[in-house]
Amino acid sequence: MFNQENIIIGLSGSKKLVDLIAKNLGTKQAQTTISHFADGETLVRVDESIRGKHVFLVQSTSKPVNENVMELLIAIDSIKRASAKKITVICPYYGYARQDRKSIGREPITAKLVANLIEKVGVDNICIIEPHSNQIQGFFDIPVDIVSMLKLIMDEIKKDNNLKNTIIVSPDYGCVKKVKKLSLDYNIPMVILNKYRPKPNVAEITNILGEDVKNKNCLIIDDMIDTGGTIIAACKALKEKGCNNIIVGATHGILSNDAENKLNLACKNKLINHLYISNTINTIYDKKINKLKIVDISKQLAKIIKVYTNPINGSISKICYSKK
Numbered sequence: 001m002f003n004q005e006n007i008i009i010g011l012s013g014s015k016k017l018v019d020l021i022a023k024n025l026g027t028k029q030a031q032t033t034i035s036h037f038a039d040g041e042t043l044v045r046v047d048e049s050i051r052g053k054h055v056f057l058v059q060s061t062s063k064p065v066n067e068n069v070m071e072l073l074i075a076i077d078s079i080k081r082a083s084a085k086k087i088t089v090i091c092p093y094y095g096y097a098r099q100d101r102k103s104i105g106r107e108p109i110t111a112k113l114v115a116n117l118i119e120k121v122g123v124d125n126i127c128i129i130e131p132h133s134n135q136i137q138g139f140f141d142i143p144v145d146i147v148s149m150l151k152l153i154m155d156e157i158k159k160d161n162n163l164k165n166t167i168i169v170s171p172d173y174g175c176v177k178k179v180k181k182l183s184l185d186y187n188i189p190m191v192i193l194n195k196y197r198p199k200p201n202v203a204e205i206t207n208i209l210g211e212d213v214k215n216k217n218c219l220i221i222d223d224m225i226d227t228g229g230t231i232i233a234a235c236k237a238l239k240e241k242g243c244n245n246i247i248v249g250a251t252h253g254i255l256s257n258d259a260e261n262k263l264n265l266a267c268k269n270k271l272i273n274h275l276y277i278s279n280t281i282n283t284i285y286d287k288k289i290n291k292l293k294i295v296d297i298s299k300q301l302a303k304i305i306k307v308y309t310n311p312i313n314g315s316i317s318k319i320c321y322s323k324k
């Protein structure tokens, strides 16, 4: 039960999504005042008493990433100082996650740095939706729940499309595990694309590993679309090998730079036939992409929050990872 002992707050990166979650919970999000000093410093204050309450703080640390990370930290600090009983952070999109190891010397590990900051400021537990890599949970010493929304996206795709003559595609090695699981759960054969980046933000596909995609429909699944380079390169490589229609599913629509235009053009040129992206990042609602269907994750998040309020409400892994 979500009752007066619990409170849900959406910060700037997740206001819209939290309205939907709150609706599913049969409540309203608590109002906060977020203001800035002349020099840019952020001030966050919850407009009602939160003493003794379990506070659910929802924030996607998406663009503007630094601003949203700092806003989250400052919000946690103010909530802690207001004597909340417990703070659970729900992070629909965890920014800085891609820097999760040193790939060459003298690089930072920002995924760990952000984890340290969130933990240090005083959070009790955190739920992260589709982080770039699941090992991020080891960067925290508090309970972390990693949740995938790919099953929800797959179910939406399956509802709209006949997947009989389809091959599921991992656009790079990073996504293999997740796509493999979907391939097994939905009984769809799989291919892996050999992607490399000659320079940052440029993606090239050198070859396709696995089944022949000729005359098959392809379903590309990725955790995120940022500049759109990976997806476009993947579509081109699959088309060159003679595939038919292409459906794309992704959890996070970061859509930086001219990704919106690129994807629109790809839809117009029938490189992409259908595109499914979830609403982990608010700005997805501002994008005008032909063939885009937004998959709403608020119902799942409401269920997850209910489990946090009382474990009698089920198990988080069952909500999002259930085998077919």
Ligand code: R5P
Pocket: 171, 172, 174, 175, 201, 203, 222, 223, 224, 225, 226, 227, 228, 229, 230, 231
């Ligand atoms: C890479 O490891 C990720 O899973 C995505 O494929 C990548 O971040 C997407 O970026 P972009 O859209 O800029 O190619």
